[in-house]
Amino acid sequence: MDLAVFVLAPVVQEFKNLIEEDGAVYTAFDEMFRQAAARKPRYIFSVFVAVTPLISVQVEDYVELMLVINTLLLTPPRYGLGPSVMASSVPFYAVISRFCNTHAGYEAFTNPRVNANLCGVFTAWRTFLESPGSRVVLGNGPGGWFSDDALRAMVESAGGGPDQTFQDFYVCIPDAAHYNFTSYDNFFTRELRPDQVIPPDGDSSIVRSACSSTVHSFYTGLRKTERFCIKNTPYSLRHILAGDDAVDTFVGGTLLQAMLGCTDYHRWHSPVNGTVVRTRLISGTEDPPSVPHPTYFAGLLDGEHKDPDVITRSQDFVTAISTRALIFIEAQEPIGLMCFVAVGLCEVSTCDITVSEGDPLVKGTPLGTFRFGGSTHCLIFRRGLNVTPINPNLVKSKVQVGQNILNVAAQV
Numbered sequence: 001m002d003l004a005v006f007v008l009a010p011v012v013q014e015f016k017n018l019i020e021e022d023g024a025v026y027t028a029f030d031e032m033f034r035q036a037a038a039r040k041p042r043y044i045f046s047v048f049v050a051v052t053p054l055i056s057v058q059v060e061d062y063v064e065l066m067l068v069i070n071t072l073l074l075t076p077p078r079y080g081l082g083p084s085v086m087a088s089s090v091p092f093y094a095v096i097s098r099f100c101n102t103h104a105g106y107e108a109f110t111n112p113r114v115n116a117n118l119c120g121v122f123t124a125w126r127t128f129l130e131s132p133g134s135r136v137v138l139g140n141g142p143g144g145w146f147s148d149d150a151l152r153a154m155v156e157s158a159g160g161g162p163d164q165t166f167q168d169f170y171v172c173i174p175d176a177a178h179y180n181f182t183s184y185d186n187f188f189t190r191e192l193r194p195d196q197v198i199p200p201d202g203d204s205s206i207v208r209s210a211c212s213s214t215v216h217s218f219y220t221g222l223r224k225t226e227r228f229c230i231k232n233t234p235y236s237l238r239h240i241l242a243g244d245d246a247v248d249t250f251v252g253g254t255l256l257q258a259m260l261g262c263t264d265y266h267r268w269h270s271p272v273n274g275t276v277v278r279t280r281l282i283s284g285t286e287d288p289p290s291v292p293h294p295t296y297f298a299g300l301l302d303g304e305h306k307d308p309d310v311i312t313r314s315q316d317f318v319t320a321i322s323t324r325a326l327i328f329i330e331a332q333e334p335i336g337l338m339c340f341v342a343v344g345l346c347e348v349s350t351c352d353i354t355v356s357e358g359d360p361l362v363k364g365t366p367l368g369t370f371r372f373g374g375s376t377h378c379l380i381f382r383r384g385l386n387v388t389p390i391n392p393n394l395v396k397s398k399v400q401v402g403q404n405i406l407n408v409a410a411q412v
Contacts, residue, residue, distance in 0.1 A: 008070050011124045015117040016066045025111055029062045031104035059095065068095050073125050076134040076184040077262070077372065078143035079150035090262075090345075092122075110321075119283075126185070126350060129372060134184035145187060146179060150263070157212065157263040158196075159400045169196050170265075189266060189369045198402035200273065200362035204332035207272055207387075207406035208363050209399040210340055211377050212265040213258035218395055220387075222253045222380070239320035240341060240378070242282050246328060249337055252383030256406065257319065258399065259376045268342060269401050270365040271379060274331035279353050282324045319343050319378060325351035327367055334385065334410040340367060341378040351375075364402055384411050 008016060019029050037060075059065050072091050099105040108114055128134055140146045145154075151166050158169045166172065166179075171191045173180035181187040198208075224247060225238045235255055237247050260266060323344040331338055342351045350371040355361070381387050386409045391397060399405055 008066060009073055009124065011117075011120040012066050012070045012073070015069070015121060016062070018113055018117050019062050022113060025108065025114060028104050028108035028111065032099045032102050032108050033059075033061050035102035035104050036099050059098075065095070069121060073121070074128055074133070076129055076137045078137050079145050079147060079153075079262070080143060092125075122350075126371070129188075130183050130185045132183060135178045135181065135187075137184060138178040138181055138187055153263045157261065157398075158265060159398075169193060185371060188372060191267070192265060192401075197364060200364050202273070204273055205334060205408050206390075206404050207335070207379065207408060208269075209258070209401055209403045209405045210268050210271045210367070210379065211258065211260055212399070212401045213260045213377065214398050215395050215405075216257045216259050216376065217255075218389060219255045219257075220253075222250055222255055222383075224248065224251045236320050237380075240324075240380075241326060241339065242280065242324075244280065244326065244328075246337065246339070249382045250339070250380050254381045254385065254387040256379045256387075257376060260370065265401060266370040266375070267401075268340065268367040268369065268377070270329070270361040270363055270367055271340065272329060272331040272335055272338065273362050274329045274335070275361060276355050276357055276359040277328040277330050277337065278357050279328070279355065280326040281351065281353060282326070283351070318345060318376070323351060325353050325368060327353065327355065329361060335381065335408050336385075337382050339378075339380040341380060342368065342370065343376045343378070344370060345375050379406075381408065385409065386411055 019025050059068060069092065072095070075091055077091055096109075100109065137143060138145055140148070144150065146166075154166055155161075155164050155169065160169060165174075167174045169192060171193055179187070181190070219235060222235060222237050225236055237250050241247050241250070319341065325342040327340040327342075329338050329340065330336065344351050351368065352371065353368040355365070355367050359365075361367075386407075388407045389395075390404055390407055394405060
């Protein structure tokens with residue numbers, strides 16, 4: 001790269017300054033590149049190539065990484081077949097994933113000052129993605145979200161068949177430029193057509209899916225605190241809920257986690273009838289000092305270095321360390337207090353809550369939305385309940401928003 005022709009955006013220059021001026025951060029980044037270069041796994045520059053052409057650039061050091069990040073600030077996500085439902089359409093992660101699977105990378109990306117600077121980068125990127133200039137990918141060309149392949153994938157993700165269209169599911173004007181979406185963000189947070197919204201019902205023993213997603217896990221016997229930083233470990237309620245006063249209510253309870261891909265519908269809807277007790281956003285901007293700044297690119301290390309998709313394989317782990325929205329709901333009996341947890345992954349760091357304390361909910365009431373890429377979410381239930389999947393093969397299955405997924409009964 002010709003470093004002389006680049007002028008870094010202020011948020012990127014600030015990030016570069018941090019690396020150069022903080023000895024611990026500099027050491028972590030320097031060693032991270034050395035460790036990644038020493039391994040050179042076979043997937044380094046091929047696995048994410050469909051997501052962003054920038055992955056073909058061999059990033060050798062932090063200076064070149066800053067240049068790539070600078071370019072990505074004006075680069076909207078393209079449609080592409082990545083190595084997982086999460087890895088598609090996340091261009092920053094496509095570049096940085098190579099370094100996440102190193103010990104030094106873990107140290108770098110769990111550093112609070114690094115994450116504070118990344119927060120600034122993603123805030124600037126969000127501004128671009130909310131602008132008309134981001135519509136460059138809302139077309140039918142290669143990588144366009146209205147290409148035949150992308151439209152087919154989004155229809156399939158919504159549960160549609162080969163004879164159905166994007167406009168059968170989503171509010172849009174297909175004959176208008178960019179389907180009448182005003183920005184990439186406006187497209188990403190698209191709304192379902194009214195006839196696609198499942199009406200509420202009064203059966204308080206049935207829980208619906210809050211998101212269109214693929215079920216990752218169904219876990220019982222939750223504990224207050226667990227060692228969540230090693231592979232195949234349980235969930236840690238104290239960390240997921242950021243030390244909330246309600247933690248003890250859920251000890252011994254049940255958790256369902258499911259993942260959203262880039263082609264899914266990204267708004268959240270209430271899975272139950274009830275009332276919002278309170279909401280919390282763990283974003284790193286207004287959290288109390290006792291709550292660690294969320295991380296964006298930290299994941300469980302793969303000792304064999306075979307899996308390039310660090311974050312996807314770390315689904316349970318990231319529930320405790322990433323940006324997340326907590327919505328506590330007092331559901332009708334027998335459910336009682338439960339919590340919906342939305343988790344933003346990588347640069348998908350924005351969770352927008354649209355309900356407030358005291359709001360009444362029926363099944364399907366909008367709760368909020370993710371922005372900009374694939375994410376994950378959890379439903380957490382208190383102890384004293386028998387929570388059973390309606391589909392015995394629920395884990396790894398695709399569920400649509402509003403679909404009945406769980407039976408709940410009080411333990412006798």
